[in-house]
Amino acid sequence: DIVMTQSPDSLAVSLGERATINCTSSQSVLYSSRNKNYLAWYQQKPGQPPKLLIYWASTRESGVPDRFSGSGSETDFTLTISSLQAEDVAVYYCHQYDTTPWTFGQGTKVEIK
Amino acid sequence: EVQLVESGGGLVQPGGSLRLSCVASGFTVSSNYMNWVRQAPGKGLEWVSVIYSGGSAYYAESVKGRFTMSRDNSKNTIYLQMNSLRAADTAVYYCARDSFMADWGQGTLVTVSS
Numbered sequence: 001d002i003v004m005t006q007s008p009d010s011l012a013v014s015l016g017e018r019a020t021i022n023c024t025s026s027q028s029v030l031y032s033s034r035n036k037n038y039l040a041w042y043q044q045k046p047g048q049p050p051k052l053l054i055y056w057a058s059t060r061e062s063g064v065p066d067r068f069s070g071s072g073s074e075t076d077f078t079l080t081i082s083s084l085q086a087e088d089v090a091v092y093y094c095h096q097y098d099t100t101p102w103t104f105g106q107g108t109k110v111e112i113k
Numbered sequence: 114e115v116q117l118v119e120s121g122g123g124l125v126q127p128g129g130s131l132r133l134s135c136v137a138s139g140f141t142v143s144s145n146y147m148n149w150v151r152q153a154p155g156k157g158l159e160w161v162s163v164i165y166s167g168g169s170a171y172y173a174e175s176v177k178g179r180f181t182m183s184r185d186n187s188k189n190t191i192y193l194q195m196n197s198l199r200a201a202d203t204a205v206y207y208c209a210r211d212s213f214m215a216d217w218g219q220g221t222l223v224t225v226s227s
Contacts, residue, residue, distance in 0.1 A: 001174075040213040042158075049220055050150075050158065055213035093158055097212040100171040102148075104158040 023094035038098035122221030135208030
């Protein structure tokens with residue numbers, strides 16, 4: 001199974017500052033022939049289902065603010081919130097959909113400092 | 114508009130069974146990958162199963178042999194038959210569309226307890 005490890009487990013960032021979450025996979029999730037990384041990011045707020053933010057590692061879902069961006073390839077990925085807003089307080093998960101069993105990271109809790 | 118509505122959760126004793134349903138609207142389930150994902154109270158997300166558009170289904174090791182995912186194209190609905198339930202299966206169960214899960218239902222709570 002591909003193990004997804006996020007860091008940090010939690011972080012506190014001041015409003016308007018940058019938040020960076022890392023995700024490492026135990027093996028590459030790059031599908032070379034398609035040149036696509038099978039990696040997504042989700043945001044989950046309390047009492048709500050997860051919401052897709054980013055897929056193919058860097059493609060922003062429609063309607064997601066452009067302060068959210070994804071980067072990385074093969075085994076190392078990053079979700080960046082360029083200017084943290086109050087409504088961004090949530091838990092964020094990475095997810096690989098390259099190989100079953102599909103797997104999630106353990107989650108990173110983002111709070112306001 | 115895409116909508117996913119889960120039902121069928123509830124309280125069940127260890128060793129019991131439940132069948133979850135997820136009714137889809139706004140798209141055709143048979144043309145998409147459909148997933149079940151669960152979240153134990155206060156915990157992270159755990160992928161449970163997927164059914165491909167071709168009909169093949171795959172499972173997490175933790176549920177293999179006990180859970181079966183299926184779909185009814187005429188009802189545009191997917192199911193999760195859960196047998197031999199354990200306390201560790203207690204969770205909110207979500208259905209989600211696509212490999213990168215673009216759309217999610219609100220979830221249904223399954224509690225396994227005596």
